[in-house]
Amino acid sequence: MKKQNKLNPKQAMAWVNKQLKDVSDIEERKLKKGHEEIDIIYFKSLCDPVVINENLINRFYELDNVQLYLEFIVSFPKSLEPEKEEDLMRNMLRGAVAIFSKDKVLLFDAELVQAGGIQPASTENVVQGPDDSFTENVEINLNLIRHRYQSTNLKSEYMTAGSASQTRLIILYDEDKVDKTVLKEVKSRLSDIKAHIVQSASDIERWTMHPRFRLFPTMMLSERPDRTVLNISQGKVAILMDNTGYSILVPSIFNDFFTAMDDKIQLPPIGWFLKGVRYIALFLTVLLPAFYVAFTSYNPEILRMQVALLIAGSRATVPYPSFFEVLFMLLAMEFLTEASVRLPKAIGPTATTVGGLILGTAATEAGLVSNIMIILVSAVAITNYVIPFTMMSMGIRVSKYMFIVLASFFGLVGIVLGMISLILYLTSLRTFGKPYLKMFSMDWRRKGDRRSG
Template sequence: MEELQKEINCVKEKYDNNPDFKVHRFEYFEKKIALIYMKSLCNEAQIKKDIIEPLLLCEKQGKYLLHLLSMPSCQHINASDDVEKLLLQGNALIALSGEIYSVDVRKPTNDQPLDATVEQTVQGAQKGLSEDLTMNMTLVRNRYPSKQLKIEQQTVGTLSKTRIAILYDVDYVQEDVLDEVKKKISGLKADIIQAAGQLHNYMTKEKYRIFPTMMITERPDRLALNLSQGKVVILMNGTPFGLVAPAVFFDFLSSMDDKTLPYWVTRLLILLRYVGLLITIILPSLYIAITSYNPEIVRSQLALTIAGSRAGVPYPSFFEVLFMMFAVELLVESSLRLPKTIGPTATTVGGLILGQAAQQAQLVSSIMIIITAFVAISNFTIPINAMSFAVRCARYPLIVFASFFGIVGVVAGLILLLCHLSDLRSFGKPYLKMYWGTTDKMSKVRESRKE
């Protein structure tokens, strides 16, 4: 016990200057009692209710100890426990007659489920995850009340000590994926990890990465669904997003609405998204290829219209495309950063000026305006934001290829993109794997659990 006492003294010295470090001493049972906690991390009302009040009611020390140990979060501290860590995790330490007990009295932060704003659905659940890990686990458990659901907790980040939880269905989970996830998390070398995307970045080997290989979602219903598909879910304290591994390319184009709408409506919407994906990737480069290298592949009517509308434009087509793409990216980026109240102003001004005036000033052709709008709108049809950003990046290499080699360049660029995608692995699973745990499999209730 001397060791422990020494450690507490040590901690006390370390934190004595901090205003939120509190050592509360009083006497009861004719003994000295000390209550040590971090004020900023702990819920003082709970301390009062769970620790102080029972003390006053108990006439004997033994009864009080019984009460303390009967609390689920209370534990008797052995010398080996890291006192400092416990304090910083929001535990209150009670030093009583040479023994030390710790009680979890952590103050919850932002534990209300937030509205799903990033990944909205029309008819699905409207609430997303919260910023509190415990609450998030509650949300997932509620949606996946299976005895097979296993939760493992640990911390990442040498400084931030962010608590994360790994969730999986013991029966469905693919062991190789789970092993790899655990291996990668234990091998993390980072000081501060505060967001799901950041964890994703640290967990992937490749430094220069465009496409996300883990699904980032804020929807508990998607998490529950993915658990049933045998995927591994990682939740993190302090962020309303969860990570899912493995994720294939086609998952990123599925929306939770696909489950709530009728069959043919869903098919149409899925088709729409894939067409949108194709348009947003190749349309700008196709414009360059057609106007500057192979005008014969379009109908003569269209060729002459394009030629007519480009007649006054002084710069080559790829400059025109880059200029407009740049403008749209600026517009998207600015409306992202602006406060919600000013946002519409920026888009209106930007849209009007860029669209109308740039064409009237003969900086770009009117066809280009249509293409720009098309590309921007179809980019927004991709349901998962991470993929939407990735696709935005992926079209620029194609533009470069098209400006140098025309249609051949576009085709070659697409083949390269395909090669890259098929080369990608998400935790050992091929990235372009078709229909891995998408609608077909989900809608079936499986008789035998393990396949």
């Protein structure tokens, strides 16, 4: 029978250290007793420290010699002696501890599975797919990502932010796919944070993005480990923050905020259709109120006669211009939205639903607003909530008021000027040096660059 080739401990250990360079969550310990010693290497985020202390460290000092210790390790069902360096690394990325003695390399299974405290995703729901979300413990979050991205190219670097809070940050990226210029810029901006207290991912965005006063987000906050892993695989940088159940993904372009994980789970044509629906919802929620003001006050001749007469008949009892009618109803909708967020969860949905129904019915019967206005406001609210990310929908909620003001002064011409201005503004934005209005992911751009030579 042919004898299997075993790994040389010194060469294997040197290879492991080379592969895991710039990985901050790697732990290496040297255990010595008299003239005998062994080395153990493992991922802190993937291995259970209690199992390691009880079965590896304590037992080393309790047993008489290294030979007995190695026999004790081999007695565990999932312990094995790897034949190749690739087997060694693959098992380490699954939660095994590598043990290097003078003449042998062993793997001891100490996988840490985080289950307690992990809640279903609440802000990024999907119909099918994983339902777990990040917690407020940065080590647990790193464990969730490591289990999904088992590659030595996934590098992790620890930093702190806030001179008083000393909040822990972990920068994660794929060494082969990340843009080195973006990575350098991320580290530089995080190092330059001057805040005393950093408590949330929004604080990181506020202190690192330029300009600080902007309408749309240029960093994406995600509570989903699967989305974070997908973005890392596309060459982006993920930032995990202690005491925050979100990851920060950079650079994030405009198109990223209209992509849900359902788009990746469903068949490609269905994913394209769903994304198209969201862009239609974007235009409706931004422009529908402005078009109502323009058509009723400035440009009714553009509509068909029947539609113009229908709108005029609906507004026959309304005593003020359409601008005030739209503004009144949209502000009422904003009040209801804020109330639903601030009220206790037990009564919030009921109170806002009943309040909305009573307000809409009473305002219509009193002749303060038209029936068409109620339909329009409902459509605006629904289309705004189609956008997957709350941080983007907030910016869009504000932008529609700018179009209403332009439409009230200049009609359709004002809406056209507003669209041109908005596109120019989005085009001028940069996210870590990348154009914000770029419509394709970074990995697609790289593939195109390779094809073009």
